[in-house]
Amino acid sequence: MSLSHVLAQALFPRYCACCQSPVAHEGLCTPCLEALPLFLPEEGNLLLRADIQTQFSLPDCDGLIACGWYHGVLKRWLCELKLHQRRHAARLLRQVIAYQWQRYCFEQVPQVDTAVVIPLPRHRLINRGFNQVMQTWGCVLNGQLPILPVLSKRMTRAQQTLNRRARLHNQNQAFSLAGSLKGQRILLVDDVITTGATMNAAAQLCRRAGATQIWACATCLTPA
Ligand SMILES: [Zn+2]
Structure with a gap:
C-alpha cells in the first residue's frame, strides 16, 4: 500500500459497505465480495x-x-x-x-x-x-x-405495469x-x-x- 493510501486511510478511514471492517478502497472487502450469492x-x-x-x-x-x-x-x-x-x-x-x-x-x-x-x-x-x-x-x-x-x-x-403478453407487444414496438x-x-x-x-x-x-x-x-x- 502506498504512503498516500496509508495517509488517506488514517485521515478518512473507509469501511466495507457490508461488514464495516476497514478497507483500503471504497466498496466491499474481499471476503464480503466473494461471499455474495453470485x-x-x-x-x-x-x-x-x-x-x-x-x-x-x-x-x-x-x-x-x-x-x-x-x-x-x-x-x-x-x-x-x-x-x-x-x-x-x-x-x-x-x-x-x-x-x-x-x-x-x-x-x-x-x-x-x-x-x-x-x-x-x-x-x-x-x-x-x-x-x-x-x-x-x-x-x-x-x-x-x-x-x-x-x-x-x-x-x-413502463414494463413493470404490464402483464407478460402486454410486455412482449410493448417491447416489439x-x-x-x-x-x-x-x-x-x-x-x-x-x-x-x-x-x-x-x-x-x-x-x-x-x-x-x-x-x-x-x-x-x-x-x-x-x-x-
Ligand atoms: Zn466486508
Whole structure:
C-alpha cells in the first residue's frame, strides 16, 4: 500500500459497505465480495440451466450471463441507483460487475466482439439524467469492448405495469437500430431481466442487423 493510501486511510478511514471492517478502497472487502450469492461463471451459459430456461423467454439469444438474482443487496443497490441516484450504489455495483465479468472472462464465456447497451427511452433518460446500465456496465466494459450506440428506444409504457403478453407487444414496438452489426458477436447488456421480453426484442433487431451471435447480459435476473 502506498504512503498516500496509508495517509488517506488514517485521515478518512473507509469501511466495507457490508461488514464495516476497514478497507483500503471504497466498496466491499474481499471476503464480503466473494461471499455474495453470485452465479458461478464456471457454469457457463445460464440458458443451459433448466430453471432459467423455463423462466426467461430469450429465443433470439445464444447465451446468457448475469451477476445474480434480483434480491438482497444487489436489488437494494440497483434501486438506490435507479430511484435515488446514489453514487455509492453505482460504485458498489461496478465493483460486483467488474469482479463477475473478470470471472466470466477467465472461463472464456462469452466470446464477443462488441457490447450494445439497452437504451432508455429518451424521455426517461431526460427525467433520470443517466442510463444506469452505462453507469455500471459501461464503466466496467470501457476499454475492453467497443460499446456501440446503435440502439434507440421510443416511448413505451413502463414494463413493470404490464402483464407478460402486454410486455412482449410493448417491447416489439419499442426499439430501432441504426447501422450494421454484420458478422459481429454481440454482448447485449441490461440491468434487470424480468421476463426476457425487452432483451429478446433488442436481440431480434441485432440479429436482423447481421449479428452472428448474441449474448444477453444483465446485472440481475428477477427470481420467479
Ligand atoms: Zn466486508
